[in-house]
Amino acid sequence: MVTTPNSGTVVREEADSTLAMRLLRRLSLQPPPSDPPAPDAAKYTDVEALKGYLRERHRSVQERVGEFCLTRPEFLPTPMELPSSAHQELCIRQMSALVRDAGLRPLSLMVADPAQYFALMEAIGAFDFSLAIRLGAHYSLWGGSVINLGTKKHIEKYFDKIDNLEYPGCFAMTELHHGSNVQAIQTTATFDPVTDEFIIDTPNDGAIKWWIGLAYLQAKLATVFARLILPLEGEGEGGEPADMGIHAFIVPIRDLETHVVLPGIEIHDCGQKIGLNGVDTGALKFCSVRIPRDNLLNRFGDVARDGKYTSSLPTINRRFAATLGELVGGRAGLAFSSVGVLKTAVTIAVRYALLRQQFGPRRQPEISILDYQSHQHKLMPMLASAYAFHFARVHLVDKYSEMKKTSDEDLIADVHVLASGLKSYITSYISKSISICRESCGGHGYAAVNRFGVLRNDHDIFQTFEGDNTVLLQQVARHLLKQYEEKFKGGTLSVTWNYLRDSMSAYLSRPNIVTARLEGEDHLRDPNFQLNAFRYRTSRLLRSVAVRLLKHMKILGGFGAWNKCLNHLIALAESHIESVILVRFIEAVRSCPDEKTREVLKLVCDLYALDRIWKDIGTYRNVNYVTPNKAKAIRKLVDYLSYQVRLVAPELIDAFDIPDQLIRAPIGMQSEAYAQYTQCVGL
Template sequence: MCWIFQKGSNVQGLQTIATFDPLRDEFIIDTPNDGAIKWWIGNAAVHGKFATVFAKLMLPTHDTKGVSDMGVHAFIVPIRDMKTHEVLPGIEIHDCGHKVGLNGVDNGALKFRSVRIPRDNLLNRFGDVSRDGKYTSSLPSINKRFAATLGELVGGRVGLAYSSVGVLKIAVTIAVRYSLLRQQFGPPKQPEISILDYQSQQHKLMPMLASTYAFHFATSYLVEKYAEMKKSRDEELVSDVHTLSAGLKAYVTSYTAKSLSTCREACGGHGYAAVNRFGSLRNDHDIFQTFEGDNTVLLQQVAVYLLKQYKEKFQGGTLTVTWNYLRESMNTYLSQPNPVTSRWEGEDHLRNPNFQLDAFRYRTSRLLQSVAFRLRKHSKTLGGFGAWNRCLNHLLTLAESHIESVILAKFIEAVRSCPDVSSRAALKLVCDLYALDRIWNDIGTYRNVDYVAPNKAKAIHKLTEYLSFQVKNIAKELVDGFELPDHVTRAPIGMQAAEEAYSQYAQCSGF
């Protein structure tokens, strides 16, 4: 078994080296300093026998340099004896210690001191070294080889995005079921009402429920594209999936992390009980924001790709499927907002998917155009890195805006393709809430450029609250649609049979 690991987020700048020794036909793996130690390696501290190590491949030369850097490659390195399980010479392994969550995972840190491995231990799909030290590759540059090698790691991001939606489904299911069960206050001399009947509770949970459905369809699409990529290995598709997986992983895991706390608060004191799982879900999920790349770094990858597509549009290049709306956006979306449509406030117009998707894409297009202009301006005085850092928050907002556009597009497609009439109507309601809630949350952006007039902004807010109320009426059916049995949710207050919830909870508490 092998475990893939690398140093931090800057994989291309990692310091671990693998130097080829032609006399012994071996690579020598070295960790040059403590800053290059490999941390948080799954199964390393106790169980692992092999590791897949990313290192810079160094080949000896006959010039004054002595060695040539061929870029990052992957190597199979034994770390423990197969029979005795003893740590092999030259390898240091340490346990990463107690963690905030996921303490069932065996995480360790590794350091290599002149560890020798056979030449055949180079994973050579993208580059190979012959017995006499000659390097060959089907890819012409270090950057191309690096991109291809990194593409093999995309599966981790796809899995995290999809798994994060699963965690969000559990949390939302528990919170919604408890909110339907828990009764508190109400009109004088009348029965108490469920706390989900309160507008404030609907405001907390219904847009979150809508987002959960939106993320489900978006991550399902990502899984499909990933499977297609693995079969076809089409270069454009590899690049597309790499960027989309980075963006969805970052966006969805960040949203889920915040939502777990909201769900806990929505369940009051009972949400604080360990048996109802919000604490363990929050602690175990928290690292999702760091696994397979820090979310802030991943969003920057999305921004880089958007800027590349923006540049190619003006050079007459083709755009991949996920990004092709940018071609139209540079023409249609960035024209002056129509003073007539900016005032339309009818429900039919606001619930029209064309309006919703145009609004999302308009925002992304303006952000892309404005950040491209700012980068050009600041690079003249600050240089490339300084300009990027000056515009960093703008770039992150751009990346999030694009990912939201993709999510909405996939949700709209799912609604249109739903074969059952009643289910399609329910999904349309949820999709409208997702779209209008997002527009309202960033209403300042639309107001600043007169895309939405004051009366229309007010109508969007009012309709969002009404849609939350309507979604509340079918909230039970919507969470039941996740098909999470009680042994998966494992929270007494989130049981499917509401009449058993309090008795089960009381039993868990020792009554």
């Protein structure tokens, strides 16, 4: 027999392999080691106390809407295959019932208490997002544009009739060729000094107003954004008309009595959408449509009878910024309502995971799929995020309400960036999360009756509504860079960005080699460590992108440099928003008066923070902010905290206080899910 020098090694490797296979087979036949016994949930949290802490001061309006809708036949669950036309007609009836029968006055609510208004929209969205978006298009956009961009004469003329639905309207900003770049829209409003009118024109097909909610069926008036053009004797140079930039105008599009489309206006249906087909969306085209001069919403710029233009703001850019700044409420509302979508999706997925049993130790009962580590890894950080986003949205609405009361310029700028960032970050996260929830429910998640499809499709457009998420994140990054520049010029920083003032030098110095090695649970669950990690990452990204921009600008110019660093800028914005969210969560934990509730919120907060750190662990490792062993400790602790949160998941879900009538998905009910499931599909 001929052997090679390595033949003995080969034989030993084969023997080792055989032995390993035997050991694996033996282990597969043994029951896994039991987890620590699940403690009594009452030791962790009092559901009623947690529910009470989550309830914001606007809970009463949600209960009022819920009680009304649950007693009305037109608010029965919308059939899954309802045609768009029938769905739109149903939503119009529902909208009328809420205003005329329930006596809701959303526009008054929006002015008096924005938090109550946002809560109202969330409650309505729990029944049907198409209905909520329809109300939002009328009140937030059409009504909001009149009261925020108009002056006393507009409010006196339109407010009450918008509030009681006598003047249904729409918001015509987006054009076929321009959505995010509003300054480039092409619709014109040319002043005619002879007749004292503006002439609204669509100069080409690219300027057709597109995706205008309520335009195709319901709206009688529109806020039309257009370029204000003054005639030759105005302020233009070289004999050219003067383009004064983007302004908003009230344009009647249908007869107030007959509802007939007015002369010079074309209205077309934008067609079937992926979701929200209970909202009619139309395209508007204008051909020499004349409107009175008073129909200019003139808060930031006005035209006198003689054609002279006046404004308290000296430049087109400043007027444009002020105009869009007043419309930030739409972004705040989308962030607010999105959190409700996440709560619903997570509730359905977690309750199903508790109900569904699959596999288990040999000769023993099957176990809940939520007892599997992989399932906990999917759903428990998502549940933690729902809590984190809840407290972030409370902060956003508080800041927005304060801004509306004070009109403080610094606060306006902060709220604009905060709303842009939270809307972008939250809606993007939730769109991905709905798909994960669907997947985690297996085949039953694919059944339309269990709602993941409609939640995903109706919510998906939130990433585009009120500004594309990628564009909005760039606004956040741009503002951070501005604050960074202010710091190094010795200027003051606004409160929202104070960690740049207080801690930039510490964050950008060499990481502490002792802290980088600490692995204990007490250290990792210390809010100071978590916040420092979040802020270190943000500050490092901020400094590095500032350096990169300066380098590229010398060769590529401003636009080219920005584009070259775009992914870096978006990462910066997302990192900052995560820091803002964590700050709000930590403060909510500290402010909780009930000890048991505070303990469970601390557990959830720690999972949120450490899961985010682990998901970006490469960044921390690359700069030696954490050692390999510390990174491993973070991963293990995330797994352990996911298990701990799983133990109280039913209570955490119940604390969202979403009635079964609003959950509606059979697999998301608190009891008898399978029985209701079979009834829903007609067995």
